[in-house]
Amino acid sequence: MSAEEEENAAELKIGEEFLKAKCLMNCEVSLILDKKYEQLQNMSDDPLSQTSQVFEKSLQYVKRFSRYKNSETVKQVREVLSRNRLAEFELCVLGNLCPETVEEAIAMVPTIKSKGRFQDDDAIDKMLRDLSLIKKFE
Amino acid sequence: MVFLEAQLSWTVLIPPESLFAEGLKLQQAIVLRLLEEVSCRKASKELGYFVAVTSLESVGEGQLQELTGNVIFPITFRCVTFKPLKGEVLVGAIRKVLRHGIMLAAGPLEGVFLSAKAMGDGYEYLPRDEPVFLSEKLSRLESGGAVRFKVLGLKWMEEDREFQVLATMAADFLGPLISDDD
DSSP states (O other): OOOOOGGGGGGBOOHHHHSSSOOOOOHEEEEEEEEHHHHHHHOSSSSSHHHHHHHHHHHHHHHHHHOOSSHHHHHHHHHHTTOOOOOOOHHHHHHOOOOOOOHHHHHHOTHHHHOOOOOSSEEEEEEEHHHHHHHHHH | OOOOEEEEEEEEEEEEHSSSSHHHEEEEEHHHHHHHHHHOEEETTTEEEEEEEEEEEEOOOOOOTTTTEEEEEEEEEEEEEEETTTOOEEEEEEEEEEETTEEEETTEEEEEEEEEGGTTTTOOOOOOOSEEOTTTTTEEEEEEEEEEEEHHHHHEEHHHHTTEEEOOOOSSSOEEOOOOEE
């Protein structure tokens, strides 16, 4: 992104890296950080001294705000969202915030409406219902 | 919050005493040095906060510094990062309730300010031992509670190596979350 002022996530005007690179949802990062912490325990007698403050605060955050806890469901969430033609960034915002209605989803990620990725509101609604089903059966 | 898995190329400096160890030990010394370095740098303006190194991808040929005996290795590694973006919707926890607004934190991002003017819905400040903001619809903002907000603007603070964020709650589907919804 050359001009910083123009950056705007609501219009999907964001750095290339957010559009192409793999973005990660809270629940995915929660699994990664858990595994990382375990590895550090094996590598050092004092794992806490090897983690940064950023690591610890991120871990606390994703633990509190992840909507999905176990690795199987986390996989399913990405799969359901990937069925739609979403940018990585949009996919993660939806997976994190789990909007319940089509209006809420569009308010959170306005670009899913304007970029014509969904045929109609019913298609968005179906995706949201699939997501909430995963949550229900976790 | 949306994290990113980035590939980075840095150099790490290994002191001579770690060099005479066996191969695997040298690898370990490089990893530990890298973790220290990540912890120390904390964040960058371009990539945001460095959350966790996920893998060491490659270690290049070391370059000896003749005076010190240290060896500098160019390395590439993968790292989970987080950078707040303007227009992004985030969930944060309330750290402090002040007369003019509330201070929020979202993981490593700690300097989020939501001004009373950007709350919408007629929130009113109630000065108590534990001050709160209360809305006409009886939504409350109190220390420890969770809030869904949108990033209005942000600024990189070079000295503290962190971002400061101005938040707004004045739009549909933003506002305090009930605890069950965390």
